[in-house]
Amino acid sequence: MAVTHSLGFPRIGARRELKQALEAYWTGKIGLSDLTEIGRQLRERHWTLQRRAGIDLVPVGDFAYYDQMLNMTVLLGAVPERFGIGHEPPGLDRYFELARGNQDQPAMEMTKWFDTNYHYIVPEFRRDTVFHLGAEWLFEEVGEAKALGLNVKPVLIGPLTYLFLGKAKDEGFDRLELLPRLLPVYAQILGRLEEQGVAWVQMDEPALVLDLPADWLAGYREAYRTLASGPKILLATYFESAADRAELMKTLPVSGLHIDAVAAPEQVSDFLDGYPSDKILSLGLIDGRNVWRTDLGRALALAETARAALGERLWIAPSCSLLHVPLDLEAESELDPEIKSWLAFAVQKLEELAILDKGLRLGVEAVRSELETQARALRERATSPKIHNPAVAARLEKLTEADFRRYSPFPERIPLQRERLRLPLFPTTTIGSFPQTPDIRKARADYRKGERSEAQYREIMRKAIREAVRKQEALGLDLLVHGEAERNDMVEYFAEQLEGFAVTRQGWVQSYGSRCVKPPIIVGDVSRPKPMTVEWIAYAQRQTRKPVKGMLTGPVTMLQWSFVRDDQPRAVTAFQIALAIRDEVGDLEQAGVAAIQIDEPAIREGLPLKRRDWDDYLDWAVKAFRLASSGVGDDTQIHTHMCYSEFGDILPAITDMDADVITIETSRSGMDLLAAFREFRYPNDIGPGVYDIHSPRVPNKEEMLRLLQKACEAISPERLWVNPDCGLKTRGWPEVEQALANMVEAAKMLRQRW
Numbered sequence: 223m224a225v226t227h228s229l230g231f232p233r234i235g236a237r238r239e240l241k242q243a244l245e246a247y248w249t250g251k252i253g254l255s256d257l258t259e260i261g262r263q264l265r266e267r268h269w270t271l272q273r274r275a276g277i278d279l280v281p282v283g284d285f286a287y288y289d290q291m292l293n294m295t296v297l298l299g300a301v302p303e304r305f306g307i308g309h310e311p312p313g314l315d316r317y318f319e320l321a322r323g324n325q326d327q328p329a330m331e332m333t334k335w336f337d338t339n340y341h342y343i344v345p346e347f348r349r350d351t352v353f354h355l356g357a358e359w360l361f362e363e364v365g366e367a368k369a370l371g372l373n374v375k376p377v378l379i380g381p382l383t384y385l386f387l388g389k390a391k392d393e394g395f396d397r398l399e400l401l402p403r404l405l406p407v408y409a410q411i412l413g414r415l416e417e418q419g420v421a422w423v424q425m426d427e428p429a430l431v432l433d434l435p436a437d438w439l440a441g442y443r444e445a446y447r448t449l450a451s452g453p454k455i456l457l458a459t460y461f462e463s464a465a466d467r468a469e470l471m472k473t474l475p476v477s478g479l480h481i482d483a484v485a486a487p488e489q490v491s492d493f494l495d496g497y498p499s500d501k502i503l504s505l506g507l508i509d510g511r512n513v514w515r516t517d518l519g520r521a522l523a524l525a526e527t528a529r530a531a532l533g534e535r536l537w538i539a540p541s542c543s544l545l546h547v548p549l550d551l552e553a554e555s556e557l558d559p560e561i562k563s564w565l566a567f568a569v570q571k572l573e574e575l576a577i578l579d580k581g582l583r584l585g586v587e588a589v590r591s592e593l594e595t596q597a598r599a600l601r602e603r604a605t606s607p608k609i610h611n612p613a614v615a616a617r618l619e620k621l622t623e624a625d626f627r628r629y630s631p632f633p634e635r636i637p638l639q640r641e642r643l644r645l646p647l648f649p650t651t652t653i654g655s656f657p658q659t660p661d662i663r664k665a666r667a668d669y670r671k672g673e674r675s676e677a678q679y680r681e682i683m684r685k686a687i688r689e690a691v692r693k694q695e696a697l698g699l700d701l702l703v704h705g706e707a708e709r710n711d712m713v714e715y716f717a718e719q720l721e722g723f724a725v726t727r728q729g730w731v732q733s734y735g736s737r738c739v740k741p742p743i744i745v746g747d748v749s750r751p752k753p754m755t756v757e758w759i760a761y762a763q764r765q766t767r768k769p770v771k772g773m774l775t776g777p778v779t780m781l782q783w784s785f786v787r788d789d790q791p792r793a794v795t796a797f798q799i800a801l802a803i804r805d806e807v808g809d810l811e812q813a814g815v816a817a818i819q820i821d822e823p824a825i826r827e828g829l830p831l832k833r834r835d836w837d838d839y840l841d842w843a844v845k846a847f848r849l850a851s852s853g854v855g856d857d858t859q860i861h862t863h864m865c866y867s868e869f870g871d872i873l874p875a876i877t878d879m880d881a882d883v884i885t886i887e888t889s890r891s892g893m894d895l896l897a898a899f900r901e902f903r904y905p906n907d908i909g910p911g912v913y914d915i916h917s918p919r920v921p922n923k924e925e926m927l928r929l930l931q932k933a934c935e936a937i938s939p940e941r942l943w944v945n946p947d948c949g950l951k952t953r954g955w956p957e958v959e960q961a962l963a964n965m966v967e968a969a970k971m972l973r974q975r976w
């Protein structure tokens with residue numbers, strides 16, 4: 223009988239209870255015991271739910287009040303010294319300080335977990351970092367689950383992945399050096415778990431799917447040799463193929479391996495080939511990263527092949543933690559029933575796993591009707607007119623080289639644009655959004671609930687736009703924006719208007735801490751039934767003589783922040799979205815808009831996990847942007863924006879995008895990021911952000927002037943723009959006005975010196 227297990231489960235709660243509780247606690251509305259009680263209830267609810275769905279081994283340790291990597295940092299006693307916490311377990315208040323910063327210390331850094339949209343808190347390592355067993359939460363949670371009579375499998379991030387994902391804070395020091403100091407603490411944790419009667423521990427080692435240097439691979443041998451004596455270890459990889467590491471993994475002294483058979487089904491045969499008889503093999507057969515129903519017939523066939531080789535040593539599971547998908551499809555009462563029949567969220571994925579389990583136990587006949595139902599849904603999806611739009615396919619067919627190219631090269635375009643826009647040297651602008659005030663949010667919520675008419679809602683949005691324009695004029699900004707008041711979210715706003723996208727009401731996925739996102743689902747061929755933004759931008763333009771930028775989200779970002787189709791290459795979907803945006807760009811130009819920004823903050827994070835796949839990705843990602851942006855005349859200025867990224871690797875691709883102006887986030891790096899742009903001789907205009915919008919702190923004009931002067935050393939002055947790091951939607955008006963006033967002053971001072 224195959225053991226069924228799950229690698230992790232969403233923790234935020236069906237109604238985002240954890241989010242509400244965290245935010246209530248942070249603002250002092252509830253106490254610590256209220257918060258921990260809600261945490262306990264959520265764990266219990268999610269464990270029982272998994273158990274009832276037929277999961278034999280439930281994960282423990284995947285719950286976190288903020289982040290599972292931060293939990294590891296605390297468990298391993300690796301809290302950065304700068305917080306002055308010392309050796310005692312930090313407690314939740316100090317834990318939150320690590321994640322969110324305090325009076326004296328900025329928060330620990332946060333970054334994306336592999337190629338997902340989940341962010342983890344990055345461990346900080348120094349040459350003298352030492353580790354010790356630093357907290358009891360894991361053992362307490364194991365106790366909780368055991369008290370409920372559950373068969374538990376604690377989940378830890380393995381030592382190599384933990385070190386690899388951290389950052390060395392001392393120069394010339396390799397964090398791998400810390401491994402010998404780290405392992406005894408892992409051994410101690412495993413020992414404690416063994417005392418609690420734990421039989422299996424899952425060690426997540428997804429770093430194994432990355433391009434790891436040889437000394438790191440050698441580290442795996444050392445680590446797992448040291449940890450071999452405690453409970454049985456299930457070493458888990460996911461998100462990509464670990465086939466390159468199959469030989470290494472098979473010879474590690476662990477009791478089992480988990481591999482992702484959804485992202486990389488072909489690796490199953492690499493592992494089955496000569497699979498050691500002392501190990502179990504867990505196959506991830508249900509997609510933990512996407513929302514489509516599984517082809518159960520195919521998954522069962524794969525599982526049966528594996529079982530023929532492994533017998534009882536086959537385990538089955540979702541491909542990775544279900545953290546990355548929404549909780550329960552049943553909550554979607556407003557979703558088109560046909561589309562709904564194609565989808566599976568976390569709860570439904572466990573049901574699928576139970577069907578596979580039953581099929582393996584009792585034979586295919588026993589699950590015939592379940593397989594049939596599922597197959598019918600998949601067939602209907604494959605042929606549904608909701609998916610296929612022949613006009614979109616025909617348009618893609620007809621594209622030529624010229625559709626991906628502006629008429630003239632940048633040096634010929636830019637003087638025409640400057641003349642049309644009448645911009646001074648060092649033009650000032652902002653990234654798009656202005657504060658989403660409580661009034662704006664409330665109006666939208668009321669409108670959604672039907673408590674406000676569309677006409678009333680639109681008037682409130684127009685008022686917000688008028689005010690934003692008036693404020694920008696008063697501040698003396700050169701290129702204005704409308705402020706994005708009407709947008710709930712930069713992706714969902716467009717998804718709601720585009721054909722081929724579906725949006726959910728409750729499909730929340732944790733992004734970081736208490737923050738959740740609701741990714742739209744790209745269901746079918748994408749097209750634009752009618753203009754999406756023209757009316758708002760044109761309205762804003764009518765309020766002022768200064769030019770107003772059109773504001774759009776780019777094709778790669780739309781793709782990256784949605785659940786994507788699994789029935790065609792991502793590139794094709796990106797091109798379809800690009801065509802829809804191209805139409806919008808064309809309509810904006812027709813309406814007289816002289817500058818149009820197409821945001822692509824997600825270009826860098828879309829990079830595949832393996833370097834060998836980078837060129838292919840960058841090729842189509844750049845083409846998608848060019849397809850979206852190249853239909854305009856030379857004197858229409860195309861802007862793009864990217865948030866903080868390591869740009870070095872992808873500068874050639876960014877250059878190829880050929881946007882007239884790129885604004886980027888740089889202030890936290892003190893303009894250091896620009897060095898790469900200088901070395902690469904990035905040819906077009908750049909606006910390096912001069913103030914950090916993530917912090918409520920208002921920088922003064924001298925500070926911004928200094929940053930600008932530094933920027934002048936890296937970029938020729940006639941190419942330089944002046945703007946904040948990113949959109950201002952999360953900030954309040956008073957600080958925004960103050961900061962922008964200082965920014966405009968700084969630009970004026972710089973102009974005088976030039």
Ligand code: GLN
Nearest residue numbers: 653654655821823949950
């Ligand atoms: N135009 C968007 C805004 O200002 C850009 C947001 C982003 O870069 N993530 O909010």
Ligand code: ZN
Nearest residue numbers: 864865948949
């Ligand atoms: Zn940004």
